[in-house]
Amino acid sequence: MKTMTCRQLGGPCDLAHQGKDADEVIVAQDKHLKEVVKAGDEAHQQARQEMKYRWLHPKKSLGWYNAMKAAYAELPED
Template identity: 55%
Template sequence: MTCRQLGGPCDLELSADTADEIIKAQDRHLREAARSGDQDHVPAHEEMKGRWKHPVKAMGWYRNTKKAFAALP
């Protein structure tokens, strides 16, 4: 999946064996990009950090991401 497919701003391809691993890879990518000063990634990084402050919305994102991952070839 790409960063953009996971809610980020770029087309970096991330790979993993499970949806949970791809989510962790996206979280790492956003954190590293934001720390390195990439301003395009800051909003997505902030959203990722605050995701679980709104559990109902977060669970919807999580379920949708798992479905999207499962639908990939």
Template identity: 60%
Template sequence: MTCRQLGGPCDLELSGATADEVIKAQDRHLREAVAAGDSAHEAAHEEMKARWRRPLRAMGWYRDTKKAFAEQPSR
């Protein structure tokens, strides 16, 4: 899946064996991009941090992401 598919601003491909691994890769990518001064990723980074602070609200995003991951073609 790409950063954009997960709510970010770019098309960097993130990979993992499970949806959880891809989500963790996205979190890491957003943190690293913002730390490197990439302002385009700031909004997505803040959104990611807010998800972890409000887990009940984030469950909808999480379910949607897991579904989208399952629908990705195998590589």
């Protein structure tokens, strides 16, 4: 397991997401963004829009995805 924060994934806060791989962490970030924006948190709105775009246009977002996978790979195990 490794940990990445919302901020490391492009968001505005330091909430920690844990996962056995980068994909789990990315899915946790997506869920976090959905929940806080739905609850009215405007600080996360831009990051939520960017995440929605990535899910809709995965080929165009491959650079971000590969960067997050590389960043995850460099992290120490928790």
